[in-house]
Amino acid sequence: MIDYCMQNDGAAVVIEGLEKSYGTAAGSTPVLKGVDFLVRRGECVYLAGPSGSGKTTLLSIIGCILSADHGRVSILGQDVFALSGKQRTALRRNSLGFVFQRFHLIRGLTTLDNVCVPLTLQGICPTSARRRAMSLLDAVGLADKADKHPCNLSAGQCQRVALARALVGDPELILADEPTASLDAANGQDVMELFRRLTTEEGKTVVLVTHDQRIFRFADRVFWLENGCAVENSREAQSKSQGSGETGSEQPLYAVSCDKSNGE
Ligand SMILES: Nc1ncnc2c1ncn2[C@@H]1O[C@H](COP(=O)(O)OP(=O)(O)O)[C@@H](O)[C@H]1O
Numbered sequence: 001m002i003d004y005c006m007q008n009d010g011a012a013v014v015i016e017g018l019e020k021s022y023g024t025a026a027g028s029t030p031v032l033k034g035v036d037f038l039v040r041r042g043e044c045v046y047l048a049g050p051s052g053s054g055k056t057t058l059l060s061i062i063g064c065i066l067s068a069d070h071g072r073v074s075i076l077g078q079d080v081f082a083l084s085g086k087q088r089t090a091l092r093r094n095s096l097g098f099v100f101q102r103f104h105l106i107r108g109l110t111t112l113d114n115v116c117v118p119l120t121l122q123g124i125c126p127t128s129a130r131r132r133a134m135s136l137l138d139a140v141g142l143a144d145k146a147d148k149h150p151c152n153l154s155a156g157q158c159q160r161v162a163l164a165r166a167l168v169g170d171p172e173l174i175l176a177d178e179p180t181a182s183l184d185a186a187n188g189q190d191v192m193e194l195f196r197r198l199t200t201e202e203g204k205t206v207v208l209v210t211h212d213q214r215i216f217r218f219a220d221r222v223f224w225l226e227n228g229c230a231v232e233n234s235r236e237a238q239s240k241s242q243g244s245g246e247t248g249s250e251q252p253l254y255a256v257s258c259d260k261s262n263g264e
Pocket residue numbers: 022023024031049050051052053054055056057058
């Protein structure tokens with residue numbers, strides 16, 4: 001297992017045999033049952049799957065927000081479970097940008113100050129932080145909302161502020177949980193193109209959770225999370241289903257069930 005992580009040291013994300021259960025009053029519920037997942041640097045990889053399949057759980061483990069029960073996780077060449085709490089925080093602050101499914105904006109701060117938060121935590125001086133945050137707000141089309149508080153913004157605008165905050169620290173690895181869920185078609189397309197450019201022009205790595213199969217075309221690769229395992233979908237599978245008449249934009253491009261035996 002160590003060999004596998006070391007062999008793929010140059011990858012952005014290497015996950016092997018990852019298991020995670022949640023303890024509830026009814027007992028322990030397994031969510032991830034042996035996930036293997038590899039993302040190379042500079043790739044834009046999507047993680048899809050039905051609601052409740054564990055997409056947010058897996059993304060949170062990659063983002064060093066949640067711990068796992070078993071397995072290996074290497075992020076940007078660092079063995080996450082071997083890091084101290086301080087080292088994990090440093091990795092999260094300096095190298096990861098996370099777009100949360102429910103935004104997690106701070107209500108008492110303006111949008112500009114919300115976007116400044118990662119820079120403040122990195123110790124950047126307030127003037128530079130505000131300048132950089134303003135340019136990100138401009139990039140997501142919200143420069144005119146800099147002084148507004150989140151409660152005065154629509155869900156789609158909050159989603160774009162959350163995106164600006166995730167990108168403001170210039171992270172190497174960007175993790176986005178359903179970042180287009182609250183956006184209309186035009187803004188959704190803009191955001192997907194932005195993620196694409198971040199990988200092709202700036203060499204960033206993106207792992208994006210979505211259940212919207214209409215945006216799969218923006219991905220280098222798509223993994224399907226089902227029955228606690230991750231299975232990669234191939235482009236051949238996409239074109240096959242498109243060729244068989246499933247061409248309507250609302251139609252699933254493909255669906256692959258987990259065929260991996262894990263003894264469960
Ligand atoms: N903190 C938690 N405590 C207990 N169960 C949880 C917790 N977080 C998620 N779950 C359960 O784990 C499963 C996977 O959740 P999640 O990762 O949010 O799935 P997805 O993002 O694919 O919808 C769901 O059944 C969910 O109810």
